[in-house]
Amino acid sequence: MTVEGRAQDAKEDPNRNPASKRVIKVLRRAPVHVALFALLFVWLIPTIGLFINSFRSVDSINSTGWWTVLTAPSGLSLDNYRQVLGQQDLGSKFLNSLYITIPATLIPTMIAAFTAYAFAWMKFPGRTWLFLILVALIVIPLQTTFIPIGRFFSNFFGTNINGSFLAVWLAHTAYGLPFAIYLLRNFMGSLPREIFEAAYIDGASPVTAFFRLALPMSVPAIASLVIFQFVFVWNDLLVALIFIGGNTDNQPLTQSLASLVNSFGSGWQYLAAAGFIAMIVPLLVFLSLQRFFVRGISAGSVKG
Amino acid sequence: MDTRIITALEVVLVVPAVLVGYILATERLISLAHGKWRERIRPWLWLTPAFVLLTAFLIIPTIQTIWYSFHNKDGSQWRGLDNYAWFLNGTGLESLINNVLWVVFLTVGTIVIGLSVAVLADRVRYESLAKSILFMPMAISGVCAAVIWKFMYWYQTPGTTQTGVVNEVITKAGQSPIPFLVDSDYKIATFALIFIMIWMWTGFATVILSASLKSISPELLEAARVDGANEWQVFRKITFPLLSPTIAVVSTTMIITGLKTFDLVYTLTANGSYDTQTIANEMYNQYFSFSQYGRGSAIAVVLLLAIVPVMLFNIRRFQFQEGIR
Incomplete structure (x- = not known):
């Protein structure tokens, strides 16, 4: 019972017995529960609808609403999933998403880790100014870089890498760095100074202090960052559109899903199943690592 | 084996090894230098990889984009402010208006609902579950959200069975269904x-x-x-003023999100049909569909200018946080 509830109950009728007090309290709270349940219902319905539609045939999707299944469950099957992963080739797009996302998460995190350590624990002239530039770079819209980078990639040390994984890896690494450095530097900077001083007195080099002390102690921040960057890249459409473009061999899930939404021709009937396959990975990450996930996403939400 | 697997495996194994090797190698290099120089050189060597990437992929391209924005289609002729004039006289104005709608309604909507839930859920036992349910869509990509809501907004002609939830509710309430995603009246889409x-x-x-x-x-x-004081007065006179710095931070995030909005428009209304075009979608059009580098760059610069105030706000906030540390 909250302080506030107790105070109000006491004010109205100090002689009421505890059982009826509880009933009064529940009744007083009823509008709160109703409002919350209504909102949560609205928030859940869209995803539940998609989930149910993903098991229905194209005829039933087009003729009746998915909610009819709740009263008369029939015609549900895994056919859409079988089709999507087989004929529609979404299995290979799923792998592309993984090929793009894993290096594009691992590389910026590693570079950010030692850059953040330098910003947090090494002294050099211009440190504050450089870091302020970094803070500014976090929110730079990616659009202001697309045209020059596209031209750069079309003659990247003599070869055209537009459409290749290398192009998106490089782009995501650079785009992810400002926020990654910012997050890790703030965390590493808040580690106790004494630990590093003691290590240096014992003759440890900065390399040892970084690998043996700073990195292991920063695991919570690194976990949040890895999850944020993984989900960000996995969910990305814009960077893939620009740097993978029309090269269908290398397109990630988001890109082929976007073209499925627009096309009423081939594959349209598998849209719900395809959508669910695309969101299953971030949803699993969310459900299993919720604490780190919320922390990472909340911190990184301002990113370009 | 699939060549893509091999490339990806190579990258996952080789790049980290190279990066660790680099840090170890810098220490070798530094040990060749004299005493006080070691401490001076080391930070710069540690910063080099990040600096190279940020300069090559963010700083130089941004400067180049500003430069292109004053030039013609392929960057060969100086055009002054022509591209900006073209943008403000044509489709650009429409996208600017739409982005203002996005920024205002997205910011107000998320903060009003978010604040209400935060206050209400504070009083119930299932608070963390409620917040999890509300947070879940953050894990979903814009494209998946588009798929989900394509079904929600689904429209069938009046008189036939509605298959989308929203129009089912509307028809049950006795109104005629609305073709949400293809309706430009009153900017419904x-x-x-x-x-x-x-x-x-x-x-x-x-x-x-x-x-x-x-x-x-x-x-x-x-x-x-x-x-x-009654509950409303407590909220208005104490809770709300104490929350206002946080509301400002959430607002900046929502402003940026509203300004950069792209995925939903690209996916659901064919990159800006039915009066839904935004700055980011217009930029994509000029760059990709028309290869108009000058115009595309001018649009990107407009987006950048719109974000500069938020950038300055973030810098100020960072300086403040560092100050009290």
Whole structure:
């Protein structure tokens, strides 16, 4: 019972017995529960609808609403999933998403880790100014870089890498760095100074202090960052559109899903199943690592 | 084996090894230098990889984009402010208006709903479950949200069975169904898209505002109640002012999200049909569909200019945080 509830109950009728007090309290709270349940219902319905539609045939999707299944469950099957992963080739797009996302998460995190350590624990002239530039770079819209980078990639040390994984890896690494450095530097900077001083007195080099002390102690921040960057890249459409473009061999899930939404021709009937396959990975990450996930996403939400 | 697997494996193994090797090698290099020079060189060597990437992929391209924006289609002739004039006289104005709608309604919507839930959920036992449910759409990509809401907004001609939830509710209430995603009257399509974004981002606003709400001391609120303030007065005179710095932070995030909005428009209304075009979608059009580098760059610069105030706000906030550390 909250302080506030107790105070109000006491004010109205100090002689009421505890059982009826509880009933009064529940009744007083009823509008709160109703409002919350209504909102949560609205928030859940869209995803539940998609989930149910993903098991229905194209005829039933087009003729009746998915909610009819709740009263008369029939015609549900895994056919859409079988089709999507087989004929529609979404299995290979799923792998592309993984090929793009894993290096594009691992590389910026590693570079950010030692850059953040330098910003947090090494002294050099211009440190504050450089870091302020970094803070500014976090929110730079990616659009202001697309045209020059596209031209750069079309003659990247003599070869055209537009459409290749290398192009998106490089782009995501650079785009992810400002926020990654910012997050890790703030965390590493808040580690106790004494630990590093003691290590240096014992003759440890900065390399040892970084690998043996700073990195292991920063695991919570690194976990949040890895999850944020993984989900960000996995969910990305814009960077893939620009740097993978029309090269269908290398397109990630988001890109082929976007073209499925627009096309009423081939594959349209598998849209719900395809959508669910695309969101299953971030949803699993969310459900299993919720604490780190919320922390990472909340911190990184301002990113370009 | 698939060559893509091999490339990806190579990258996952080789690049980290190279990076660790680099740090170890810098220490070798530094040991060749004299005493006080070691401490001076080391930070720069540690910063080099990040600096090279940020300079090559963010700083130089941004400067080049500004330069292109004053040039013609392929960057060969100086055109002054022509591209900007073209943007403001043509489709650009429409996208600017739409982006203003996005920014205003997205920010107000997420903060009003987010704040209400944060305050209400504070009083119930299933608070963390409620916040999880609200936060879940944050894990979903814009494209998946588009798929989900394509089914929600599904439209069938009046008189036939509605298959989308929203139109089913509307027809059950005795109104005629609305073709949300293809309706440019009263900007219905734009508002339909903005609501999807509110659905995606309310959980974020809730989580941040709720954390800030819990940091307000209960004694302070209790003291006001003892002095005779009712719940609404307590909220307006104490809770809300104490939350306002957090509301400002959430607002900047929502402003940026509203300005950069792209995925939903690209996916659901064919990159800006039915009066839904935004700055980011227009930029994509000029760059990709028409290869108009000058115009595309000018649009990107407009987007950058719109974001500069937020950038300055973030810098100020960072300086403030460092100051009190």
